Structures are given as structure tokens and as C-alpha cells.
Amino acid sequence: INYLLSNVDFCDDKNSIMWRSTNNSSVGYEDGRWRWCIYDVDSIENSQEIRDCPAAEVNVFTHPMPYCTVPLQETALFHALLENPQLHQQFVTSFMDILNNNLAYQKVEAVLRDHGYTMDWNESYFRNRPTYAVRHLAEVFALTGTLETVTVTSRQPEMGDVYVNTSCIDLADGTWDGQYFTDYPITVRAVPREGYAFLGWKGAANTTDPAMTLTIDGAIALEAVFAPQNND
Numbered sequence: 001i002n003y004l005l006s007n008v009d010f011c012d013d014k015n016s017i018m019w020r021s022t023n024n025s026s027v028g029y030e031d032g033r034w035r036w037c038i039y040d041v042d043s044i045e046n047s048q049e050i051r052d053c054p055a056a057e058v059n060v061f062t063h064p065m066p067y068c069t070v071p072l073q074e075t076a077l078f079h080a081l082l083e084n085p086q087l088h089q090q091f092v093t094s095f096m097d098i099l100n101n102n103l104a105y106q107k108v109e110a111v112l113r114d115h116g117y118t119m120d121w122n123e124s125y126f127r128n129r130p131t132y133a134v135r136h137l138a139e140v141f142a143l144t145g146t147l148e149t150v151t152v153t154s155r156q157p158e159m160g161d162v163y164v165n166t167s168c169i170d171l172a173d174g175t176w177d178g179q180y181f182t183d184y185p186i187t188v189r190a191v192p193r194e195g196y197a198f199l200g201w202k203g204a205a206n207t208t209d210p211a212m213t214l215t216i217d218g219a220i221a222l223e224a225v226f227a228p229q230n231n232d
Contacts, residue, residue, distance in 0.1 A: 003060040003072075003095075004103055004133060007041050011068035012075045015040045036077060044125055056128035061140040073140060082141070089184050092141055093165045099130055100178030101167040138181070145182030151221045152176045152188070159196035159226035163189040171224075182216045190224045199225040 002010070010016045016038050023030040044055050061073045072078050081087045101107075108126045109119050119127045134147060152162055157171040165187055169176040180186055189211040192198045200208040202223040214220060 001098060001102075002038060002041065003136075004098065004129060005041070006044055006055045006058045006060060006129075007038070008058060008060050008063050008072075009040070009067055010038050011070050011072070012077075014068050044122060054123050054125075054128075056123065056125045057132050059132070059136040059139075061136055088141060092137065092143070092181065093184055093186065095133075095137055096178070096180050097165045097167040099133055100164075100180075101169060103130070104170075104178075107170075134179070143181050143183045145216075147179050147181055148216050149219045150178050150180055150186060150216070151219070152224065153222070154224045154226065156196075156226040158193075159228075160190055160192040160198055160224065162224050163187075163191065180216055182218075185213050185215045187211065187213050188222065190226075192226055192229075195229055196226050197229045199227050201225070 016036065018034055018036050020032055020034045021030040022032070024032040029035070061078075062071055064071060073082075081091055103126070105119075105127075112118060112121055112126070137143065150164065152164065152169060152171065153175045154160070154162065154171045155174065157174055161168050162171060162176075163169070164176075164178065169178070188201075190198045190201070191210070198208075198210050200206070201212070202225060204220045204222050205212060205214065
């Protein structure tokens with residue numbers, strides 16, 4: 001989210017903290033685990049001295065941070081992420097999940113409209129950011145695959161939910177689509193709501209297993225089929 005909102009004002013020793021509880025119980029965050037967070041977020045409309053190009057074009061991974069000692073790519077946590085294959089994959093897929101869902105065009109457009117703005121706001125930031133986001137992601141994470149479209153449909157969206165990787169996708173209109181790099185597989189999972197059952201998948205996969213992993217080697221189209229639960 002901080003990358004997508006062009007926050008370039010944090011590093012290991014500025015505007016970020018690591019913390020943990022010493023109570024060491026199983027209640028809430030009192031589990032003794034280290035956690036990391038960012039504060040004092042300067043994003044999108046940050047000052048010209050922080051960025052030297054339109055905000056939508058800023059590569060937060062590598063952009064010089066005038067008030068910090070190192071760019072994001074050289075921070076301890078991010079450097080460790082790049083060296084860990086599992087975290088590497090998790091970051092890339094989660095990044096695309098956010099781009100395809102939280103910051104989907106229609107969703108952002110609706111929020112801006114509620115506040116009296118259009119997608120032309122601030123040099124069309126949200127209209128242009130996705131193009132640069134996928135380009136920077138591919139460069140920094142050395143992705144060599146192509147960007148392909150994943151389409152999920154359901155004729156019974158009121159009967160169940162579908163998850164793609166980390167996101168419960170919006171199937172209110174019966175169709176959802178997002179883009180993912182072919183470098184990594186995606187996971188999909190169907191969860192029927194109370195009173196309904198999941199019958200299976202159609203399209204790129206024909207199975208009754210509610211959860212599966214799919215290799216992306218081109219555009220993928222899936223249909224999730226739900227039905228009223230048979231209580232006989």
C-alpha cells in the first residue's frame with residue numbers, strides 16, 4: 001500500500017518501528033512476536049523536494065529518499081525479503097492482489113466520487129499508477145514472465161465467496177478479472193455461504209475441490225458453481 005501511494009519517507013531508522021509484547025501470552029498481540037509498522041506517511045501529494053517526477057511515476061523501491069539514509073530497496077527488511085524465495089513470491093502475489101482488488105479502477109473511482117473528485121484528480125494519479133506499479137514490480141523482483149488476465153465468474157454470487165490468493169474478490173456483478181505475472185502460480189478457493197454448497201469449478205479447471213493452485217501460462221477463465229444445499 002505504501003508503494004502504491006508513493007510514500008518515499010521511511011527507512012530503517014526513520015518513520016518505522018519494530019515492536020513486540022513481553023507478556024508472552026496467546027491473547028491478541030501478546031505472543032512475543034516481532035512486528036513492524038510505518039507511521040508519518042507522506043504520500044501522493046508529497047513535496048517536490050521528495051520526488052522529481054509525477055507522483056504516479058515514482059518507483060518507491062529505488063527512489064532516493066532525501067530525508068532517509070537509504071532507499072527502500074536497501075533497508076534491512078526489504079533486502080531480506082528479496083533474498084527469501086518464499087517471501088519473494090508472497091510479496092509479488094500480494095502486491096498484485098491489492099492492485100487488482102483494493103485499488104481496482106471501479107472501487108477507487110467510487111471512493112473519489114464520494115468525496116467530490118474524479119479519476120483525473122492529482123494528475124490522474126490512480127488512473128496512471130497501475131501501469132508504473134507493475135513495471136517497477138517486475139524490475140525490482142526480476143520477473144521474467146508475462147502479465148496475464150485471470151477471470152472468475154459465478155452465476156450465483158449470492159451463494160458463495162471466491163478467494164484469489166489473499167483477497168475475497170468482488171463477484172457482485174457475476175464477473176471479476178485481475179492480472180498476474182506468469183512467474184508464480186495463483187491459489188483460488190470457493191467458500192459457500194450458509195445454506196448453500198459448492199458444486200465445483202468449470203473452465204480452466206474442472207474439479208469439485210474448493211481450493212486449488214493454478215499455473216498461469218496464459219489467460220485463465222474460471223467459473224465457480226454454487227447451489228442450494230441439499231438437506232435430504
